[in-house]
Amino acid sequence: MLVIIGDKYYFDRYDRSILNSKFNRVIFLPYYENDAQEAVYILDRLKENNKLDLVVLNIEQEINRYLKNYLDSNSSIKYMKIDEFLERYLFKYYVSLNSKGLKELKTFSKWQYFQKRVIDIIGVIILSIVTAPIMLYSIYRIKKESPGSIIFKQTRVGLNNKKFTCYKFRTMHENSYHNPYTKEDDDRVFPWGKFMRKTRIDELPQMWNILKGDMHLIGPRPEWDILVEKYKDKIPYYSKRHLVKTGITGWAQVNYPYGSNEYDAYVKLMYDLYYEKNWSIWLELKTIFRTINIVLSRKGL
Secondary structure, three states, X not given: OEEEEOOOOOOOHHHHHHHHHHXXXXXXXXXXXXXHHHHHHHHHHHHHOOOOOEEEEOOOOOOOHHHHHHHHHOOOOOEEEHHHHHHHHHOOOOOOOOOOOHHHOOOOOHHHHHHHHHHHHHHHHHHHHHHHXXXXXXXXXXXXXXXXXXXXXXXXXXXXXXXXXXXXXXOEOOOOOOOOOOOOOOOOEOHHHHHHHHHOHHHHHHHHHHHHOOEEEEOOOOEEHHHHHHHHHHOOOHHHHHHOOEEEEOOOOOOOOOOXXXXXXXXXXXXXXXXXXXXXXXXXXXXXXXXXXXXXXXXOO
């Protein structure tokens, strides 16, 4: 059983579905300074029934001494703060206005960059060979269903907040009405465009961005420069995602649905920062395998 005390971090339905798959029961306890005794009473009952696996301190203020002494004196009770819990169990880096650990985030070392560049080149070679037929077919379908340009170009933001031109297969009718977000059954998207978005085929032209050095194969997704300016003003530490180069796919993309608002951008930022902090070859390969699963199951938007 998992017991989460307090509401410093909001657990959305995606978080809860993951927690429900990891723990046989999840209990959320409200917490105020004068609730410490009540919290201890509930924890004590759960401990007596051998049902307590983990306690998470999801509280804004300093932990009450009475509650802390109880947790420290009971070796059978495992507890941790919300920041550590999110990294261990939900694979995201907690970000709030009071986040203090962000200075540990930094750009990749030369050795890490070299490893990622090798993966980039090998990945582009394999991808270009495997996807050549589908790219040629996509060009045919785009011309047939929505006359106009084949490639969609847009200014995106990459490493160190530098702007670059990002290339994609066009998935919307030209001169469609403006809306920075895409929704389900968006009438701007033509039929083959919808298929390309679900299978991520529309991202394939970004292999050219990788070869040019604008992007990596794996990394935070490059965001539209207009949205970046908006997010920087409203989401704490949003610019930290630009400590590394962006990617065709990334840890946020394989863990969370397509973003459609500021809250989604905030959640994806936490995944991006987890990737930056915990980068390894294993995490890189894990992201690739999950991306392949998403493409084959057509879970994109």
